[in-house]
Amino acid sequence: MEDLATLGFIATTLGATWRLATPLIFAAIGEVFSERAGVLNIGLEGVMLMGAFFGFAAAFTSGSIMLGLLAAIAAGLAMGLLFAVFTITVKADQIVVGAAINLIGLGLTAFLFRTYFVSTGKGVEIARPIAVPWLVDLPLVGEALFRQNALVYSTVLVALLAVFVLYKTSFGLTLRAVGEHPKAVDVAGRSVALYRYGAVLICCSLTAFGGAFLTLGHSNQFVEGITSGRGFIALAVVVFARWSPTGAFFVALLFGLFYSLQLQLQAQPGLLVPYQLFQALPYIMTILALMLVRNKGDTPAMLGVPFRKS
Amino acid sequence: MANIESGPPVAVAAEQFKQGGRLASRMVASVALPAAAVLVALICGAVLLAASGFNPWDVFTVMLAGVFQDMRSIAEVLLKATPLILIGVGLCVAFRCSIWNIGAEGQLYAGAVAATAVGVAFDGLTAWVYVPLVIVAGALAGAAWAAIAGLLKIYFRASEIVTTIMLNYIAIISTSYLVTGPLRDAAAAYPQSARLVKEAWMPRILPPTRLHVGILIALMLAVAVYVFLFRSSKGFAVRVVGISPHAARYAGMSVSRNIMLAICISGAMAGLAGAFEIAGVTRRLYQNISPGYGFEGIAVALLANNNPIGAIFSGVLFAVLRSGSELMQITAQVPQVLVSVIQGIVILSVVGFGVYRYRAVRPSE
Numbered sequence: 001m002e003d004l005a006t007l008g009f010i011a012t013t014l015g016a017t018w019r020l021a022t023p024l025i026f027a028a029i030g031e032v033f034s035e036r037a038g039v040l041n042i043g044l045e046g047v048m049l050m051g052a053f054f055g056f057a058a059a060f061t062s063g064s065i066m067l068g069l070l071a072a073i074a075a076g077l078a079m080g081l082l083f084a085v086f087t088i089t090v091k092a093d094q095i096v097v098g099a100a101i102n103l104i105g106l107g108l109t110a111f112l113f114r115t116y117f118v119s120t121g122k123g124v125e126i127a128r129p130i131a132v133p134w135l136v137d138l139p140l141v142g143e144a145l146f147r148q149n150a151l152v153y154s155t156v157l158v159a160l161l162a163v164f165v166l167y168k169t170s171f172g173l174t175l176r177a178v179g180e181h182p183k184a185v186d187v188a189g190r191s192v193a194l195y196r197y198g199a200v201l202i203c204c205s206l207t208a209f210g211g212a213f214l215t216l217g218h219s220n221q222f223v224e225g226i227t228s229g230r231g232f233i234a235l236a237v238v239v240f241a242r243w244s245p246t247g248a249f250f251v252a253l254l255f256g257l258f259y260s261l262q263l264q265l266q267a268q269p270g271l272l273v274p275y276q277l278f279q280a281l282p283y284i285m286t287i288l289a290l291m292l293v294r295n296k297g298d299t300p301a302m303l304g305v306p307f308r309k310s
Numbered sequence: 311m312a313n314i315e316s317g318p319p320v321a322v323a324a325e326q327f328k329q330g331g332r333l334a335s336r337m338v339a340s341v342a343l344p345a346a347a348v349l350v351a352l353i354c355g356a357v358l359l360a361a362s363g364f365n366p367w368d369v370f371t372v373m374l375a376g377v378f379q380d381m382r383s384i385a386e387v388l389l390k391a392t393p394l395i396l397i398g399v400g401l402c403v404a405f406r407c408s409i410w411n412i413g414a415e416g417q418l419y420a421g422a423v424a425a426t427a428v429g430v431a432f433d434g435l436t437a438w439v440y441v442p443l444v445i446v447a448g449a450l451a452g453a454a455w456a457a458i459a460g461l462l463k464i465y466f467r468a469s470e471i472v473t474t475i476m477l478n479y480i481a482i483i484s485t486s487y488l489v490t491g492p493l494r495d496a497a498a499a500y501p502q503s504a505r506l507v508k509e510a511w512m513p514r515i516l517p518p519t520r521l522h523v524g525i526l527i528a529l530m531l532a533v534a535v536y537v538f539l540f541r542s543s544k545g546f547a548v549r550v551v552g553i554s555p556h557a558a559r560y561a562g563m564s565v566s567r568n569i570m571l572a573i574c575i576s577g578a579m580a581g582l583a584g585a586f587e588i589a590g591v592t593r594r595l596y597q598n599i600s601p602g603y604g605f606e607g608i609a610v611a612l613l614a615n616n617n618p619i620g621a622i623f624s625g626v627l628f629a630v631l632r633s634g635s636e637l638m639q640i641t642a643q644v645p646q647v648l649v650s651v652i653q654g655i656v657i658l659s660v661v662g663f664g665v666y667r668y669r670a671v672r673p674s675e
Contacts, residue, residue, distance in 0.1 A: 042471055082658075086658060086661060086662065090661065090662055092661035092662070093661065095410050095471065096612060096657060096661055097657075097658065097661060099412070099608055099657065100653075100654040100655070100657035100658045100661075101654070102654075103605070103609070103650045103651070103653050103654030103657070104650070104651055104654035104655065104658075106647070106650055107647045107648065107649070107650025107651035107652075107653070107654060108358075108651050110645065110647035110650075111358070111362075111645045111647050111648050111651060112362070114645035114647070115362045115363075115645060116362075224647075228479075229475065229476075229479055232471075232472060232475045232476070233476075235469075235471070235472050236472045236476075239469065239472075274487050274491060276483045276484065276486055276487035277487075279483050280479065280480050280483045280484070283476040283477075283479040283480050283483075284476075284480065286472065286476045287462065287468070287473055287476050287477075290462065290466060290468035290469070290472060290473060291462065291466045291468060
């Protein structure tokens, strides 16, 4: 029990935090785009599974992680298109369609995995860790934090890019307007539907990329339901982050910490608490987080409401 | 319809004709369109099967022949339909109130745990007392588990979609803890609870099959919930809150009370499903007591357009699919999870065909 408090424990926990937060960061930032445009996509879990599976399948057959990531993005775009057609063009309820997307993602990946891959039993070679010069030599945390693979580092890039696109470009301004006052955008002569399609596709490709991290950058195998609720937790991250991309980055890191603590504490011998308590930690924390923020007024005004041109 | 009696004969005929037309179009909406949705889903499933190197025709014929082979296999279908109907009927109430309870799976586990805890606890009770006791314990536990999400929604405005899903995980993990810890049968090799006291077992209605009295209770509850939802003022209030909370508030209805009522009814029905699984089928608690009935119940309710009577039929349909998919797995090595893909496509087709005319809580601009 004494080593619980040691610095080594803290350093490994922090390193694992960033790694375990990576899929959440991608999915949450993606969902920020979608929700800012007024589209509530609860199908993240299914999309993430598709990314995880197709990333794994493509990397497994081609031997290239790059192709795996591209396949994951393509799978994400396909699911995003399906979601967008039903929610934006057909104007069906977003929650119902999202639930269907989750079922399809879960079923399709498990079906294809059992049909083609389950007997192979082999994994893929995951992305290699890269040491960041200088930073890796920092005392204590250097090794743990700055010897990660490129996918982990790319979360910072994605967060910065998301801030830039959402707040510094005309595309981002219009996208946010679509979520607050779509009529104004329509009167200004821009297509609300087009921007919503764009937002959903950005959301789903980022989410699928986050899913691919699970199979190509974290564990080297696909397992049915490998995302284990991360898509849903990302939804809570977005609420907790008050729909801000930087907020999503840091809140996702907080949840990464819960995941990391869960793994680290489970591995501690001689704990008197049942290990299931740690398993449940991310889910309990999600509920507590939602209680903590309450729902203030900064929800995108038209979140979940289909736009009908009149 | 007083104006029909007072109007001239032509107008009466026209009115009747119009009503007949409306009836016909309602028939189309409630039968033909869901049927078309299922057909589209099956075709998509067939394409997927063919693409993966299976012969879809063979798979489907083997599946149907197996499902309707004999009394036993039909009883198995009804056995699977029982939790699906219960959960689907309960979710009709929640969805009509625009409460997106995705947590039926967790509420089922809560009901199963409570039924087990009560079912192993007492000795010397008669079955007439013990069985209802177990069932009520399951329903109350399911309602209580759902109530957490309801309270979080009312007092913290936390989205029930996220909280019910999180509560699913917590319920499943807790069950795993209970069967490996406090409720574990020490004599058993696998993590499982002790067997329920014999007086707590639900009676079987069609021996030698496993079909138990739960299916009859499920059917009666479906009718009761239909009457509640569409023929009672309490049910009317639930639906008004679902369509427009503002209108409900203006009419003096309590939004939060109706939300709690709707989510607790759906939770109680899922809890019942869990109690029935324990007291009627397995008679012990296991780690994975449900193969996803809670999620399937969502598709059951949506396919039925959130009508409890319709949920009986969609529940049986999904039970046929589930039984069939198990056979597919055994006889043709087709992975059983195909059934979730088909369910997802059923939902999409239903919304695509516009059967499911959902009215947004907030009016669209």
